[in-house]
Amino acid sequence: MRDYFFEGVRRLDWGLGNPNFTGALIATLMISLWIAAYLWKYGFWLSLSANAVLGACLVHTYSRGSVVALVGGTIVLVCCVRRWPANRIIACVVTAAALVGYSGYLGASKRYEPGFVAQDGSVVNRWAIYEKVPRMMWDAPEGWGAGRASDAYRQWYQETGRLEKYRQLVSSHLTWLVEFGWGIRIAYVLSWAAVIVLCFPGRAQHWLSVPLAVWICFGLSASFSDTAHQPWLWIVPTLSLVCVVVARVVVADWPSGILFAVSAVAGMMLLGVLAVLGGMGKGHLELALRQGIVTIGKGGEQLSVFVAKPDQAVLGAFYGHKLRSAAEDSNLAPRFHIQWKEHSRNIQDVDIAVVSGVGVAEEKLQFNPVAARRIWLINPGNPSNTVFEQLKEHGEVHVLLGAFWTGEAKLFWEPQGIASKRFTIEPCPLAGQYVPNWLTAVLSVEGATF
Structure with a gap:
């Protein structure tokens, strides 16, 4: 099992073999634990305490993609939350500030900053792959084949002379969109759209903001790494979706057909943009x-x-x-x-x-x-x-x-x-x-x- 280091410090991986996978798990758990705030009078303080501990662990993974995923899921929670007392808001701000300070103390901010505000080799390599994905989809309507996305990129799209090898296309979403044909590409995007709509909170079930944030967090983590290729990382999002479906069946409260239609159209528009970019991105060969x-x-x-x-x-x-x-x-x-x-x-x-x-x-x-x-x-x-x-x-x-x-x-x-x-x-x-x-x-x- 490979160990990962940053400036001589071993990145936390909990024995999972990759700190990015560990970071994605931690971020998803941090978001999911906020369900306690909806179920119990003192659940907020339990959730905040657990988030402080897990947040410190997340810092130790030095995983930038997981931090972005956590921020994305947190934004969803904040946008959906009802009015909180001032003491809760202050507690959240203090906890967030403490985690930021802790990341600076560990030197993790040195890894985060280049990826967000300056050029970094890992980020540059990711963008080099991402910009080729539309053309890879366009060139192979039938898909490049399961497990063949990285090989296809290396042989036909990677800049000649570059010798990097990748396990996947450093994004589970893009890897699957490249590997499979248009039928599965459409089904995959529509499935994500349906999940987002199912988890969208209404007035009667405001707690659904937590499962929604979990899926947003998980989806973002899979955008910057191949975390979704790890079956065990689907456990928390899947359990949250099962709870959503059961709750909607019990109370007979389902999203309107219009929401499903709008999300489906948005998903098709996204694929359409990728197809247009692929058609425009043809090279001289x-x-x-x-x-x-x-x-x-x-x-x-x-x-x-x-x-x-x-x-x-x-x-x-x-x-x-x-x-x-x-x-x-x-x-x-x-x-x-x-x-x-x-x-x-x-x-x-x-x-x-x-x-x-x-x-x-x-x-x-x-x-x-x-x-x-x-x-x-x-x-x-x-x-x-x-x-x-x-x-x-x-x-x-x-x-x-x-x-x-x-x-x-x-x-x-x-x-x-x-x-x-x-x-x-x-x-x-x-x-x-x-x-x-x-x-x-x-x-x-x-x-x-x-």
Whole structure:
């Protein structure tokens, strides 16, 4: 389990593995505990005391997103609260001031301030991702696939030369909007809109401001981190929603249809804005995901290249950077077709096909081997019988093997150059399992320059 530090101080994580997750949990608990103020005569003082203790813990997480989430939920509570006696207002102000002072004493304010009033590396990286999300949604109407959002960003949208890897798109909401198609995108936004309306307090049930604030707090925390990917962080918001539904059933008090309609329209407008921004954000390279195949190029291409199910152990974790650079700078202006999903359409007409690593172990090739002028195998594994028979039918197969690669399959492929004229074995010097110059080797045969 990884430990997180800020200026030599270990950030509090309660053993949850990430202080941002801990901060989101603490912020949500702080908001939810205000329900005691509605249920008990002295509940206000219990809630305030608990918030003071949890607030000190929140400061120790040094989580900026959780602080923003807490502030958002608190604003909802303050806007919905009825008139409080002066002593309660003073107590809240004193507690808030004490927590601010405590954050300064710990030096946590040094972490908060750059994110809010100045440039900070973490914040800059987040905005670099956020600004690409509309285009990622536009380019992939079917969605990039569950668990593939960060990989899609790294290969096709991250600035070339940058080597950061992300678990998610540092936002659960944006990650899911990118990973799934428009049907699920619409359902997701409408679900949030319905929850907000259900929790919206009325005159008869003023306490609903607490569940509303809980969901606002939780939603904001999931905007700055992948907190919503942690199932246990849904427990408090889900319990609050269950209480809301039960209470509304008991008293037969439901929001009007107009509120649901207005929230649905607002949600659709939000998606519409993202779609418009995505359409306007197109770059000079054409990029699209259709039926499981990523296509990238400038148009007017002279060469069509298909990359079957890229093995990142062989082609590299940033193989997309190489493909983008070649599509933009090569004199051949190649158009690349990359098999992105397990079940994708077959490519029938390509000039060059590239199969790497475990790709040859598939049941069959995802392209027409007869139509391809050349087939390149990059450090291929042991092929399935079907794939090997398909390859034997092709006239020109180049097998690029890393000189220092010690894979078992190397013993299978090296003799093929002697046994059959169809296979050309080409050693790649200074390469092991990872072949850094594989694309240069493939395109240079076609007379490409970069």
